[in-house]
Amino acid sequence: MVPCCPPITAGELSQADAEKMAAMFKALSDPVRLRLFSKVASHPGGEACVCDIADVGVSQPTVSHHLKKLREAGLLTSERRGTWVYYQVAPSVVAAMAAMLDLRG
Amino acid sequence: MVPCCPPITAGELSQADAEKMAAMFKALSDPVRLRLFSKVASHPGGEACVCDIADVGVSQPTVSHHLKKLREAGLLTSERRGTWVYYQVAPSVVAAMAAMLDLRG
DNA sequence: CACCTGTATCGACGAGTGTCAACATAGGCG
DNA sequence: CGCCTATGTTGACACTCGTCGATACAGGTG
Numbered sequence: 001m002v003p004c005c006p007p008i009t010a011g012e013l014s015q016a017d018a019e020k021m022a023a024m025f026k027a028l029s030d031p032v033r034l035r036l037f038s039k040v041a042s043h044p045g046g047e048a049c050v051c052d053i054a055d056v057g058v059s060q061p062t063v064s065h066h067l068k069k070l071r072e073a074g075l076l077t078s079e080r081r082g083t084w085v086y087y088q089v090a091p092s093v094v095a096a097m098a099a100m101l102d103l104r105g
Numbered sequence: 106m107v108p109c110c111p112p113i114t115a116g117e118l119s120q121a122d123a124e125k126m127a128a129m130f131k132a133l134s135d136p137v138r139l140r141l142f143s144k145v146a147s148h149p150g151g152e153a154c155v156c157d158i159a160d161v162g163v164s165q166p167t168v169s170h171h172l173k174k175l176r177e178a179g180l181l182t183s184e185r186r187g188t189w190v191y192y193q194v195a196p197s198v199v200a201a202m203a204a205m206l207d208l209r210g
Numbered sequence: 211c212a213c214c215t216g217t218a219t220c221g222a223c224g225a226g227t228g229t230c231a232a233c234a235t236a237g238g239c240g
Numbered sequence: 241c242g243c244c245t246a247t248g249t250t251g252a253c254a255c256t257c258g259t260c261g262a263t264a265c266a267g268g269t270g
Contacts, residue, residue, distance in 0.1 A: 008143040009151075015162075018136040018143070025139070029131035030228075031123040038113040038123070041208070046114075050247065057120075062229055064248050083237055083246055091208050098206035101199050135258075155217065167259055169218050188216060188267055212270085219264070227256070234249065240242085 004096040024097055027073030032056050033066045040076060040087050047088040109201045114208055129202055132178030137161050138171045145181060145192050152193040 005017045013021070028034055039053035040046070054063045067087060070076040074093045079086050110122045118126070133139055144158035145151070159168050172192060175181040179198045184191050 008146040011143075011147045013140050013143040015136070015140070018139045022134055022136040022139050025130045026134035029127055029134040031120070031127040032228085034123045034127050034130070035118050035120070038116075038118040041113040042116045054247095058228085059230060060247075061231080061249080065228075068248080080236080080247090085247060089208070094206050094208055098203050098208075101203035101206070137258085159217095163258085164260060165217075166219080166261080170258080173218080185217090185266080190217060214269080215267090217264100217266080220262080222261095223259085225257080225259100227254100229253085229255100231252095232250085234247100236247080237245090239244085 005100050007102050008100055021097070021100060024073055024075065024093060027070055027075050030066065032058055032062070033070055036063070036066055037070060037075060037089070041089045046091075047086050049084045049086050051084060053087075110205050112207050113205055126202070126205060129178055129180070129198065132175055132180050135171065137163055137167070138175055141168070141171055142175060142180060142194070146194045151196075152191050154189045154191050156189060158192070 005013065005021055028037065035056045036053055039056075040048045043052065050063070050067065054060065056063065058066075067076065067078070070087075071078055074090055076087045077090055079088070110118065110126055133142065140161050141158055144161075145153045148157065155168070155172065159165065161168065163171075172181065172183070175192075176183055179195055181192045182195055184193070
């Protein structure tokens with residue numbers, strides 16, 4: 001995939017790039033989503049069933065809602081296997097964010 | 106400063122860490138703020154006068170509002186020099202976010 | 211001092227967001 | 241088929257957020 005955007009030190013963001021990146025950061029701007037994401041990312045194999053990560057202190061519909069947001073932002077992908085749904089991290093999108101924050105690293 | 110949080114792959118975030126990091130991501134979750142931040146970061150010396158970056162398509166009070174949010178999130182620092190106010194990036198905070206997104210390099 | 215420019219704050223308004231209970235859907239199992 | 245569990249969707253609500261015009265404050269200049 002396209003790495004979206006260069007490091008922020010490389011120059012001003014265009015309107016379009018700013019909107020794309022802002023959407024990704026927005027997806028991680030909620031503590032519940034951040035915890036869900038970290039639970040998936042830290043799970044063996046980088047994937048986890050919803051039932052493995054749902055314990056974040058909010059109701060089940062709210063968990064589902066947040067997972068949907070993370071999916072829509074491209075940070076997670078999901079796959080149904082029988083009764084359960086498994087979520088995986090999308091490494092390239094996360095890498096795009098990290099690259100953008102790389103201040104002359 | 107304290108690097109706040111390990112990479113997300115290292116384990117689940119605590120409630121407190123999740124809230125801290127979410128606040129930082131939230132600061133970059135708006136296109137206008139992202140553009141303001143990138144304008145400061147890409148300016149020579151990593152600092153810029155408000156007058157240099159204010160052209161982002163919103164009113165002056167709105168620019169000031171967003172700069173305040175970035176300041177409160179610890180991503181920018183500001184300093185008045187005579188008539189003008191200069192903003193600088195706070196590299197350590199940005200580094201903390203980048204480190205957190207580092208999926209096993 | 212009065213005046214002007216640059217920046218911040220205030221107050222209000224509409225849009226968006228997180229949350230839940232209620233309900234719906236998917237798939238396994240009897 | 242009917243029932244059960246896992247997950248997603250809907251609708252409603254309180255709350256937050258981005259935005260603006262009006263206003264205030266800071267500092268230079270005359």
